[in-house]
Amino acid sequence: MTSRPTALVTGASRGVGAAVARSLSDTHDVLLGGRDEQALHKMAQDIPGSRPWPAELTDYDGIAEAAAGIDHLDVLVHSAGMVEIGSVSEAGVDSWRRTFELNLFAVTELTRTLLPALRAASGHVVLINSGAGLAAKPNWGSYAASKFALRAYADVLRGEESANGLRVTSVFPGRVATDMQREVRESEGGSFEPERYLRPESVADSVVSTVRAGSDSHMTEIVLRPND
Numbered sequence: 001m002t003s004r005p006t007a008l009v010t011g012a013s014r015g016v017g018a019a020v021a022r023s024l025s026d027t028h029d030v031l032l033g034g035r036d037e038q039a040l041h042k043m044a045q046d047i048p049g050s051r052p053w054p055a056e057l058t059d060y061d062g063i064a065e066a067a068a069g070i071d072h073l074d075v076l077v078h079s080a081g082m083v084e085i086g087s088v089s090e091a092g093v094d095s096w097r098r099t100f101e102l103n104l105f106a107v108t109e110l111t112r113t114l115l116p117a118l119r120a121a122s123g124h125v126v127l128i129n130s131g132a133g134l135a136a137k138p139n140w141g142s143y144a145a146s147k148f149a150l151r152a153y154a155d156v157l158r159g160e161e162s163a164n165g166l167r168v169t170s171v172f173p174g175r176v177a178t179d180m181q182r183e184v185r186e187s188e189g190g191s192f193e194p195e196r197y198l199r200p201e202s203v204a205d206s207v208v209s210t211v212r213a214g215s216d217s218h219m220t221e222i223v224l225r226p227n228d
Contacts, residue, residue, distance in 0.1 A: 091142055
């Protein structure tokens, strides 16, 4: 890594996370966080100034070990997430636990682990939330609840850490043309229509804009919706 600022992006092997990593690499050295080490190494070959940061985000001992060498972190982007579609009458407790484990608990623990490094840099935490974190719909119970909780966490983190110079931004995109969205549409019994959704690059643009905003501004929430 170089003297440029450093960003860690989770879920960086595909979708929004990959797009964010590519966009940030223009100005930052990027740690590519994710489980698929082979995919991360392949991405690192294509993104100058990046390197893989393989980690299972729900393995908290492993996260602590992986983060041990990071003492100065300018940007932390939480993009990793999961969704399981199902009615509240069908979704059992295991489904709720899986969803909260990755969408919320992994976020809170990784952030807590990296807070000293973020404080040292007066850094910026960006949480890729969802439109489901603003309005819950039928069959999206566990996912929406996890994203509502993620929004609350962002608000608390912002309130507690602003005195340490941290900025915290929640990004609420609508449907995005990713592999996850393809899986969602299959679960819903509908067709995948990428032309009707946001591009991952559009979400990445919003992340980059808030990261590069001047020190006199703090974008706390960004809401994105497809034009269609």
